[in-house]
Amino acid sequence: MDKLLRKKSNIILFLAPAFILFTAVLIVPIGTAFYYSLCDYKISETPKFVFLKNYITMFTSDADMKTAFKNSIFFMIFSCVTQLIFGLVLAALLTNIKRGRDFFKNVYYLPCVLSSAALGLLWYFIFHPKYGINKIMENLGLLNKASEGKQWLADTSGFIILPIVVISFVALWQYVGQSMMLYMAQISGISKDIYEAAAIDGCSKTQSFFRITLPLIKPMVATAMSLNAIGSLKFFDLIFSMLPESMRGVGGKAHVLATVIYDQGLRYSKYGYACSVGMVLLAMCLLVTFLINKFVKTESYDM
């Protein structure tokens, strides 16, 4: 048995396809992307090595990148904080009810599996100046005319512009189910004995949530937070489908890192520059994951 399972030819046969595909399509392109990020590389030209020029431009003179950094970091912080709070609250509420838990859970999780592009268009109309929320407010008598209401997706004033805030709420709506599920999975793994022992000692439900549940799901907080952080740094679909080109194009105030990559690569065919933005995105994702796991993750308990 042992000999058979140790046979080199079998191991290679089973591992090779996945290994080759994964390496050729994900790992090697990261290497080439890193090389291109050090080059001037436009369409139908050969890459010309310019060392750090792209990175220097990106950090010093590119206004779009400045906006993108600002917005992406806002998205990241917003989603980490709100998803943590709402995800935990939902998980705590759902684990405390007896009937219909699966129903609520499945409804809240539903948008996570739907196309962001389609949902983005849907929310675009909800926040349409004439037809969505503003129309409801008009019908309720809160506004004289729908078109006089807030320009939810077109207002460009302020440090973080309104459309970005609106979209980050839509993202919360779409993805909070994910965090909720992760926390629920962890909470349902906590032994009932601990809660019973605490109840006998006179611990209230609220107390047991803060004193037992929270400390015991801390490792999951780290996992969910890293997922949120990476997800929001590479955020693209909702911005792309909810905002017109003028907002996420050149000089647009709604740029995020992924839309800059898209713009630079597809619209201007500046592949080198697009790759260097991609490298910064990669570095940020790795850094954030590292930091979260370092500061949030503590020792895991046996449950």
Place this chain on the structure above:
Amino acid sequence: MNVEFDNSVVDKNRAQHKAVQVAIYVLLSILVLVYILPLLWIVMSAMKPNSDFKSTPWALPHDFSSLMDNFVFAWTKGHLGRATLNSFIVATVTLIISLVVGSMAAFAIARLRFKLSKLVLTYFMIGMMIPIHCVLFSLYTQFASWKLTNTLAGLIIPYVAFSLPITIYIMTGFFESIPNELFEAAVIDGCSVPRLFVTVGLPLAKTGFMVTGLMSFVNNWNELLFALVFISDDELKTLPVSLTKFVGPHSTNYTQMFAGIVIAVIPTIIVYSIFANQIVEGLTAGAVKG
């Protein structure tokens, strides 16, 4: 301490408990509306002529003869029929290849004996931390030189590669949980390793297949960025891309777009409502174990 006093405390606690439960249900139900109403609004609006939508966007459709007009338009003239077919081909082929290739690797990691198995698993896991955006244009230029851009195969290959880490991760867990005795018995009967994989491993990891398969299908059905960059031919565009193009800046017929949105989400809603528990389990399984 007398008995009556105790009872009143218990009653009070019970009443309080009940009130809290009711409050929780009310809160959860309001939230259900926040999730369902926007979807219902779009379905409802998609059944109306555009002029009706513009005048009374929140009213129910009243012209019952034209309920399906927008859907027909979106499906045929809006190229969404073609796009649905493309998405279906891409998502299904990706699913099959990534399941076969991924479960083979997972089987090797979980069951075959070699020193580096942990390291190989870690290597694949790196893929889960990498934002695929950073390889977008290096892959694009590479694929362009191989004439793979503007083909469905050019989308399927990266999708398979991106689906591998999570597939391998979950399937490794499933293969590890199969009792060793089953494999031993088969080996004593003279089973070769490939047959061991097909006759013992695969049937027992069925749930794993289901879970990872659904996940990969849903993810690739919805993928936008790569599809947007890699495909420029209208005939080959996938559903999310066609949808964003179909809407376009110049289109003013909103209700036709709504029909498009409905067409794009219906398949996933159907798949989800049949397999909700498995999908949820699968999408969380990876993260929970890590």
